[in-house]
Amino acid sequence: MKIAIAQLNPIVGDIEGNAKTILEAAQTAFNQGARLLLTPELSLCGYPPRDLLLNPSFVKSMSIELEKLAQQIPPELAVLVGTVDLNPNAASRGEKPLYNSIAFLEQNQIQQIFHKRLLPTYDVFDEDRYFESGRESHAFKIFPSPQASNFVKVGVTICEDLWNDEEFWGKRNYEASPIEDLAQLEVDFVVNLSASPYSVNKQKLRESMLLHSVTKYKVPIIYNNQVGGNDDLIFDGNSFAYNRQGEICCRAKSFETDLILLDFSEEKQDFLPATIHPLPKTQEEEIFSALVLGLKDYAYKCGFTKVVLGLSGGIDSSLVATIAVKAMGKDNVLGVLMPSPYSSEHSITDAEALVKNLEIKSYQLPIAPAMKVYDQILDPLFAGTQSGIAEENIQSRIRGNLLMAIANKFGYLLLSTGNKSEMAVGYCTLYGDMNGGLAVISDVPKTEVFSICHWLNRHEEIIPHHVLIKPPSAELKPGQLDQDSLPPYEILDDILARMIHHHQSISEIVNTGHDLDTVKKVMKMVMRAEFKRKQAPPGLKITDRAFGTGWRMPIASRWL
Template structure:
């Protein structure tokens, strides 16, 4: 029995296009004799649809599009499609109005509907807001070929349904384990339709988890994942299949759409080996590819074809420019140099060298004339006060205004260039360098920015050498260096990782060997900067703890652990 995994890139809410992508995959699969086609979780509407689900007309349109799609599927093919189903008992039982569902399309109609049983409510997930959990195991039978006398029994799970094995995790998050229930139903294999967001090293965790479950229960598992960027989330694909011995027998491409075909042998009760796409082994390469995909899809799905960003000659804007050139094409990127009297000569020459290396367009707008006008306007109010942060931030806001003007005038998407370290401690200016429609590297710590840039230069110079070796500086006053205000980034980033990702307290971090006063200062900076992060543009998520959808900290808070 041939099975196809369709790793698709849906656009949230674009039901017709998503259905058409499913139909194209269906025709491709049918032409190769496939009997069952798998598509990702909520493949018809795209994941995550968020509060579109509160609109009854959206849910109704999904139902209509699903029926239309079922009629168009090649007759010899069965397809599992991710959709949303109304909970008709919601009002009488006091339940949520919808189910996160999988529809089995076969013989021109919707044959069966299966509901997701485990609903995640952590990090970026908020499924309990919309969905009622399914109460029963999901399985169906299918004849491998028209001539077959014996059917195959398929167990159906949706994303989180496979993430609750207490032996693997050392704990049980939910009351039930759907895969255990399916094994008791004696299914021949289990399919899992997912929309699992990307983070560094996550694919190896997924494969460890499912190889463990397959070997434990002696049942093959086929996993299909969404690919592409939707808002701040990046979905990496990496769909794969595991045989009953717990061996990976098939893997699709990372960060690209893909269709993979494999076979289930009813006599052996197991999968036959298929093509295994190699891992992207170098983390810097994987992160760069993920950010390229995230930017490319964010721009495309929001209707932008060109981007603009400020080029300071620093490491962060250099990396964002490199990502933009790869994602948008070099002819669709404009870098704007905005030197001030405090800008060093190398800031200009380094930015120009970067633009030349990337082949992108650049333009120079000195900001000294605007600075003088601001000084004149504010002089009556500021007279007698020393030069300080207010004057420094005016420079950043002038630059932000200029970039927004260019973006508005020509319909460009403005990219902000701040990294995660800066966002964490508030080393950034509201309505200045934080301006933008997308914060491309806001989940990339400063030290990792350097690592990615070094990787980019592995074969030839992309990032100018001087950018990599000069001390980081905002250049808002004479001889300014980041380390005047912050600990060295090697120290800062590890402290931030312990605070943000590991939720360690001040005493725990001090016990790890860090100075208590430094740790307290960093913690205070993180807490005080929350109001800035709440006003920041969406940022692409590449770690398991990003300043985005899953970050829900209070602004007015005095907690200091």
Template sequence: MKIAIAQINPTVGDLIGNAQRILEAAGQATELGADLMLTPELSLCGYPPRDLLMRPSFITKMKAQVEALAKALPPNLSTLVGIAEDNLSAAEQGQKPIFNSMALLQHGEVKKIFHKRLLPTYDVFDEDRYFESGTKASSFVLQVNDESIHVGVTICEDLWNNETFWGKRAYPINPTQELVEKGVDLVVNLSASPYVYGKQTVRENMIAHEAKQYQRAIVYVNQVGGNDDLIFDGQSVAFSREGQLISRAAAFSTDLQLVNFDVDRRDFQTIAVETPLLSADAEIWAALVLGVKDYARKCGFKKAVIGLSGGIDSALVSAIAAEALGPENVLGILMPSPYSSEHSISDAEQLAKNVGIPIQTIPIGKLMSGYDTTLDSLFKGTESGVTEENLQSRIRGNLLMAVSNKFGHLLLTTGNKSEMAVGYCTLYGDMNGGLAVIADVPKTRVYSICRWLNREQEIIPDNIITKPPSAELKPDQVDQDSLPDYEILDDILERLVQKQQSADDIVAAGHSAATVEKVVRLVTRSEFKRRQTPPVLKVTDRAFGMGWRMPIASRWSLELSAQS
């Protein structure tokens, strides 16, 4: 039995377009002689559709579209397509109105529908808001060359509850185990699993463990593409019943893989795996490029604009945007102030030359003087300080928004995660924009990716990498006037934000108590800024996006030891 793994890139809500993508994949699968084609979770509507699922008309049109798709698919290709399905018992039993489902399309009809059983509600997931859980293990029988193949169907989270792998269960049931007890020959998993750095290794270890434990071959198909702040990396896989990797699809691009299931051995035929895993920096780079490319494409933007400072953050964002959109579609704006160093201007110009983007220079000295004059009567008798420094950032933010509005360019913000965490950024200034490209990338990782980019030729000018980072809002300013060294800061932030350690734990790990207290205070009081940031492309397991739900008005500090 030949199984096609269709790793597609759906657009949320584009029912007709997504159906066409499935049809195109089905055409390729048929040419390769496939008997069964797998598509990702909610492949017909795209994942995550969020509150579109609350609109009855959306569900009705999806039902009509899946029926039309069934008629259009090649008659001899059985296909699993992800849909949201009406729960007909919802009203009388007080249940959610829809299921997260997978439809089996055969011979022009919707033959069977399977419901997702485990609904995640952690981090970016909120599936219990919309869906009712399925109640039984779901499978179907496929006839291939007079042989009956019993296929067990799981959807994403259904595969992630193996007690012997994780050491505990997050849910009371294990759908995979129940399918094995029903005697299935093969387990398929249809997923929309968002990208997080290093997650693919965990996925593969988990699936290999389950395959070997239950002595069942497993096929996992994942969505690929960017949808708002979430990036989906693809990297669909198949494992033999002994836990051997048989196939791995491409990372961060559409793909169609064919695997051959030996019906006599009830296992996959072994083939060479040609797609290697990426290095850490290459993986994050590819994710961010895809995130920018798809956000622009799916929102209707063809060009982007970026404020160039001569610093490493705007340099990396410029390189990402040029790769994602084409350098001719990225405009860099230099806005030097009287405090801008000569090297900042020359470094920005060299960066633009290296990545091939056009630039414009708009000096802001006169605008700064105009603000000073306008505010003089109100500010008279006060000391110049952070307010005046931030005016520079807000002037630049206004100019960038003007360019965005005038020409329809997507404004990309350039702040990194370290700055976002401690509030080292200016509301209505450098935080202006439509997409926060590297706001989930710590500063130390920004440097690492830039050095990786330069592994064969200079893309990021060397001086940008080696000079001390500075906002240049006052004479001789450097970031470390206000912040700890980034190596120290990022380690504290990883422990505090991602690992949710207490201040005492972080101090016990070797950090200065005074430094930890300062960082905790900065993170806590900067929540109001983070709430107003553009969508943040997620690359870690704790991003400042929809999975971060801290209160703004609160008397609880992240400094747990002081209030426990």
């Protein structure tokens, strides 16, 4: 029996468009001899639909399109479609009104509906807000061909349903164990239809987790994941399958749509070897690919064809410009140089070298005249005070205003270029360098920015050499360096990782060798910068603890 795994890139809310994509995948799969087609979790509406689910007409539209799909798909092809199902007992039992579901379509009808049992409510997930948990695990029976006398029994799980093995995790997060229940039903294999967001090295975790389940329950598993960018989330695809022996027998592409075929042998009761696409070779390649996809989809799904960003001659804007060229094409990227009296000569020449390497359009807008006008306007109020942060921030806000003007005038998407280290400690200016429609590298620490840029230059110079070796500086006053205000980035990033990702206390971080005063200073900076992060543009998530929808810290707080 031939199984097609459709790794789709839905647009959230485009129910008709997503249905068309599913139908096209079904036609392709049928033409290639498939008997069963798999699509990801909520493939009909896109994941995550968030509060669109509160709109009854949105839910009704899914029901209508699902019925149409059932009629349009070749009747000989069975298809699993991610959708939403109404909970008829919601009002009488005080339950949530919807189920996160999979519809089994065959013979032009909706044959069965399967409900997700384990609903994640952590980090970026908030499914308990909308959905009721399914109470049982179910399977469906499918005959491999019209001539077949024996059926194949397929167990259905949805994303989180397989993320609850207490032996693998060292604890149980939910009472139910869907995979254990399906094993007791003696299914021939299990499918897991997912919309699992990307984070660094997550694919290795998925494969290790499912290998544990395959080995434990002696049941083959197909994992089918969504791909694409939806707001701050990136979905990496990487759909794969394990055979009964715990061997990977197929893997779809990383960060691309794909449709791969997998054979299930009724004689061997197992999957046969098929196409196995390789994973990215390095972490730098993986992150770069994720950011390219995230930017490309964010722009496309929001209706932008061109982007603009400020080029300071620094490493952050150099990396963002390189990502933009890969995502949008060099003709669709505008870099704006905005030198001040404090800009070094190298800042201009480095930015110009980058423009030449990337072959993008650029424009130079010196900001000295605007700085003088601001000084004149504010002189009566600022008279007798020392020049300081307020004046420095005016420079950043002048640049932010100019970039917003260009974006508004020409309909470009403005990209902000701040990294995670800066966002964490508030080393950024509201309504200045934080301006933008998307913060491309806001989840990439400064040390990782350097690593990715060195990786980009492995074959040829893309990031100018001087950008890689000069000390980072905001250049808002003479001779300014980032390290005047911050610890060296190697130290800062390690402290931030321990605090943000591992939730370590001051004493725990100090016990690893860090200076007490430095740790206290960094932690206070992180807490005090929360008001800035709340006003930042959405940023692409690449770690398990990003400053996005999963970050829920108070602003008015006296912790630390």
